[in-house]
Amino acid sequence: MTRLHTPLNELLGIEHPICLGPMGLISTPPLVSAVSNAGGLGIMGTANYDHEGLRKAIQETRELTSKPFGVSIMAGFPTAEGHARVAIEENVPFVTTSAGSPKKLAPMFREAGIQNFHVVPTVALAMKAKGAGCTGLVAEGSEGASFKSRDEISTLVLVPQVVDATGLPVIAAGGFGDGRGLAAALCLGAIGIQMGTRFIATRESPIHDDYKAMLLRLAETETLMVGRKSGPLRVARNACSNRMEEIERNTDDPAELRAHIGYQHFPKAALQGDVEQGLVVAGQIVGMVQDLPGVGELMERMVEEAASTLDARTQLAR
Numbered sequence: 001m002t003r004l005h006t007p008l009n010e011l012l013g014i015e016h017p018i019c020l021g022p023m024g025l026i027s028t029p030p031l032v033s034a035v036s037n038a039g040g041l042g043i044m045g046t047a048n049y050d051h052e053g054l055r056k057a058i059q060e061t062r063e064l065t066s067k068p069f070g071v072s073i074m075a076g077f078p079t080a081e082g083h084a085r086v087a088i089e090e091n092v093p094f095v096t097t098s099a100g101s102p103k104k105l106a107p108m109f110r111e112a113g114i115q116n117f118h119v120v121p122t123v124a125l126a127m128k129a130k131g132a133g134c135t136g137l138v139a140e141g142s143e144g145a146s147f148k149s150r151d152e153i154s155t156l157v158l159v160p161q162v163v164d165a166t167g168l169p170v171i172a173a174g175g176f177g178d179g180r181g182l183a184a185a186l187c188l189g190a191i192g193i194q195m196g197t198r199f200i201a202t203r204e205s206p207i208h209d210d211y212k213a214m215l216l217r218l219a220e221t222e223t224l225m226v227g228r229k230s231g232p233l234r235v236a237r238n239a240c241s242n243r244m245e246e247i248e249r250n251t252d253d254p255a256e257l258r259a260h261i262g263y264q265h266f267p268k269a270a271l272q273g274d275v276e277q278g279l280v281v282a283g284q285i286v287g288m289v290q291d292l293p294g295v296g297e298l299m300e301r302m303v304e305e306a307a308s309t310l311d312a313r314t315q316l317a318r
């Protein structure tokens, strides 16, 4: 089998430089362990866990895989420090932080010898994360699913600038779905990629079948950013996001915006399969999602395609 060797493989002891992005309700023990067992790095979403819930999920994942996996912590949430302590006590080797400043958490992870990559949408925030002591970065462009920065910098533009400005190891995220994208990320200077949308559409993903079926139908033009006034969030266009857009047009009241726009409508789509009235979170790469492979099959074909793409492009420079 083809292998791509990057510094991420060495850093984390993994076979493929491909990470499962943390996603509440989705990146739970079954999918996290499936990605790690297939040679990538599963990263657990913690948004739906309290501290003991996170500890249980980490222990459950350990029963499903002996390979490394990571957890992700929402740095600006009140649960952050408690989640960080659990990750340290449970000896998780890799933690990503997002949605807030890593200033408080980065020194805790550094002292515990844990790799801490912070998710950044701009060069300025990447420099701040470096200053806080993070050991690496996830540079995530605006084409990706879920919470996004108002600056809306694309992955293609963001990754090489973050690599150059910080000199830190960088995982590229936002808009990856095949081996050509993986090859492109490595050419931009990243040491690996993180995917959300593409991994939701796999056999092992614990999400309602109607959500997966919707991802197969959507074109690249059928996502939008809602919450531009309250906290931008990339989602699929449907009755739910149309209603959110309408509310945003009609009010500036923060309490009303918060009450109607956000993840509270996600379980309806993710668990109950109501993909019209519920929030379908997806990135622009959804237009490329055409099948529901197993995660192992998906990763193997991506690595094969990345290797042959890199090989073929080398022939161009003569």
Ligand SMILES: Cc1cc2nc3c(=O)[nH]c(=O)nc-3n(C[C@H](O)[C@H](O)[C@H](O)COP(=O)(O)O)c2cc1C
Residues within 6 Å of the ligand: 020, 021, 022, 023, 024, 026, 045, 046, 047, 072, 097, 098, 119, 140, 143, 144, 145, 146, 147, 173, 174, 175, 176, 194, 195, 196, 197, 198, 281, 282, 283, 284, 285
């Ligand atoms: C349903 C959903 C929930 C997500 N939750 C989180 C989260 O809690 N923390 C985080 O850092 N990223 C979160 N993300 C972002 C993903 O981890 C990943 O970085 C992103 O989906 C990459 O872009 P892509 O969808 O184009 O692959 C979420 C994405 C989705 C689709």
